[in-house]
Amino acid sequence: MEIKNTKKLPVWWLIILAPLGFGITTLFYKLSGGNSYEIQKILGISQSRIFSLLIYTLSTGFAVFIYWLLLKSKKLSLKKAGYRGKLTKNGVYGALLALLITSFILYPLLTSILGALDIPMFWKSIGDTAIKQNSVQDLILGILTTVILAPLTEDTIFRGYVFQMFSERTNKWIAMVVSALLFAVIHISFFGPGLTIWVFFFGLVSAYLYKRFDNIYPSLLFHALNNLWSYILVPLIFY
16 A cells, blocks of 8 residues: 655755764764763663663654654654554564564574674674663663664654655665665664674665555564564573
C-alpha cells in the first residue's frame, strides 16, 4: 500500500536532521571539556556509557522535534514519517524474524569474517559497548535510553525521514541502501569499523520492514528488541 499524501519531503532537510543528534552530542562533549564526568555525577549516573547514550538519544530527540516542526510547516503530520495504521500480527512476526536474522545469525557470522580479516568491531579507545547492570538505576536508565528512546528517535529520523524522502524520489531498494549507509556513518565514531558494517545491515533490514508494512511500527519493535537483547539481556546474562 502506498502513501496517499503526495507531498514530497524536502531533500534539504537532510542537512539538518540526519547529523543533528550526533552533532549536538559532539558539541556537548566539546563544550563540557573534562567536566562531562562531573555532570554525570551530578545527575547520579554511574556509567559513562549510559550517560553518553542518554545525551545522544536526547539530542536525536531534539532532531525529531525539529522534524515535527518542519512537517507542520508543510501542513503534514507524523503520519508522513510512518506513524500511520497500526502494528499488525504480521508486523510483530516480521520484527521477530528480523531480530533472529540480524542478531543471532548475521552478527556472529560477520564477527567471524571481520575477525579473519583483522577488522576490529570496536575502536580500541571505546572497547566493548556493553552496559553492565550494576544497579536498578543502571537497568532503568539502560532500558530508557536503548530500548525506548533510541528506537523512537533514530527510526523517526532515519526511516521516517531519510528512507521516506529518498523512496519518494528513487527506487525503494536504492533508498534502503542510502538510508542504511547514512545511518551507519553516523554511528562510526560511537562504535568502530566492524560494528558500523553491522549497523549498515541493521539499517537495511529496518528500512525493509518500514517498506514492507508501510509504517514505522515494525521497525521500532525490531530496534527495541535488538537493543533489549544486546544492551540489557546480554550484559545481565554474560557479564
